[in-house]
Amino acid sequence: MRTALFRNLLAFFLIATAGGARLAEAADAGAAPEGNASAEPGPSKPLTIGSPAPGIDIEHWLTNGNGRFEPVTKLEPGHVYVVEFWATWCGPCVASMPHLAELQRRYADRGVTIISITGEPLEKVEPSLERPFRKPASKQAEAAEAETGQPAGPTTYAELTSAYCLTSDPDSSVANDYLYAAGQELIPCAFIVGKDARVEWIGIPSEMDEPLEAVVTDAWDRDAFKRLFDAKRAFEAGIVQVRRLAGQGKGDEAIALLESLIENAPEEDMARSAEGLRGGIVMTDFSATARVDRAAAAKRFTDYAASEHYSPSLLVGFVRVSTPHVRPGVAGGQELAAVLAERVEPLLETGKAPRGLDAVYAMLLAEKGEHDRAITMLQEAVAAAGNTPMKALLQRRLDELTKAKEEAEAAAAPSS
Known part of the structure; x- marks a missing residue:
């Protein structure tokens, strides 16, 4: 399951997160995360907050905001782009589609283009868009349907996603330049590219409303977010090292490192989540120790x-x-x-x-x-x-x- 950025790697232990799909796990299960499951991401320059945003070369543009947007190859100065990655097999990605459609309608006249990219081929993507879209029930929608005799809102995912740019890029070139270059393992994942064609924000679509508004209104503090983003990435790397130490039977070192991470966590909820890993780390260390020395275990x-x-x-x-x-x-x-x-x-x-x-x-x-x-x-x-x-x-x-x-x-x- 996908949560805020800092929880991505905590999921290695026991965090039951609220929805997300790990690309490596999808490949292991036989799904095609970007392109086909056997494709390896090509080399790309590392991408982080403040990096120049790479150009976009997408093979198939399935929707275009009902004719509002032309296919994008060059990021225009003064314009804001949301580059988002999804897949048909990713439940949280599909669940994000109504939110993306609403955001695009909200910002259509404010210089924002939302581009959603999957690495799957057309023959897999197009049938998925013909599925019925089951919108949440509401009294307003029911009243409108009763009055007009027509469905209120989109009835298929093709109609729903027609509000923004839904695309397919089977060679994974854009995923390589954005998703993999930024070290992101979970989808959905969105990148906000600012008016100077630099990366302003990276995260999950459900959390980008405030950053997007700040970027559009020139109120965004990119440097402050980069400091927080880098601190979270360092925290994630520390959690991976904790897991590695525990798996090697070095429980004392693992716990010492975990306690240091908790003490210096960039945010309180990160510290609380890390504290929740303690029992799992002890268990991992215990299991590794028991295999070689029962008395020590x-x-x-x-x-x-x-x-x-x-x-x-x-x-x-x-x-x-x-x-x-x-x-x-x-x-x-x-x-x-x-x-x-x-x-x-x-x-x-x-x-x-x-x-x-x-x-x-x-x-x-x-x-x-x-x-x-x-x-x-x-x-x-x-x-x-x-x-x-x-x-x-x-x-x-x-x-x-x-x-x-x-x-x-x-x-x-x-x-x-």
């Missing part, structure tokens, strides 16, 4: 559980990643299981355990060799699940465990 969990940042809601994850490491004979496995049990079992006894903890703990007990107790716990979990999708999963695990126990007993029984 046990100490890391003990230290975390004794800290002010401890959250019982993460116990499900700790137990799950520990399960393969507690088998009899695994060095440090019993110690790891013991420190987890100190936190898990009191919660299970009081009925205050996080959802799913009983099931994952039962599997840990089974790996540890306590099959009878594991089966009993799963039986209780199945009975408590009621008529929910979780019940089928729990029953399947119970059946597997029961079968494994029966096979083990049969193998151990003396032959007659």
Whole structure:
């Protein structure tokens, strides 16, 4: 999901954002983010706030503001452009279309041109525009339709996007010069190009109303925004480094860096979001450590559980990643299981355990060799699940465990 710029890289951890599409993930899934999925972005000069805006060479202009705009190849001085990137497979991009259409109508006579670009070929884009546009219901629209007998507003996405310039650029030349050159990984993404043909703002379309108005009225402070933009990019790079350190089992370094980032975050909501990553970082570090040193992992969990940042809601994850490491004979496995049990079992006894903890703990007990107790716990979990999708999963695990126990007993029984 896409949020403000600084959250782009926080999404690597656990931020459940409000809508966005990562181009690399789309390629992995078989979608074509810009052009085709196998296309690699070509070399471009780095682009940031204040950079001269590259020229635009777009192959297909599908709409033109109902004849108001000519295809753009050169950015004219004194004019403001919004260069926005979208794709048919990107839900938040499609959801932004009514907003872009409204902005273009609002600024049509004030020297603003909105150009929306996808890297997909025409044969994929054109059918998507023929889909019905389901506008939000309103009493005014219903009244107008009842009076005229005609639909109020656009009925297809082709009609909706006819207010601005919707385009297709399969060779990704503009995406290379703007999107990739600016290091942007998420769409929708918009660039405001000011009257001197320099980049004024980069972000998501839903947040560009105020910057666009300021640019149009010559009230925009480009230098101030560049300082904030650069600080956010540095913060994002720091978060990536935190993730890398945690994945390498360097939890102390990761947490130290995270705390420094929180203390020096450019904005308060960035600090709050980063603070929310702490548990995920501890979990990543714990998992990496448990693979090589169970005793060290046990100490890391003990230290975390004794800290002010401890959250019982993460116990499900700790137990799950520990399960393969507690088998009899695994060095440090019993110690790891013991420190987890100190936190898990009191919660299970009081009925205050996080959802799913009983099931994952039962599997840990089974790996540890306590099959009878594991089966009993799963039986209780199945009975408590009621008529929910979780019940089928729990029953399947119970059946597997029961079968494994029966096979083990049969193998151990003396032959007659």
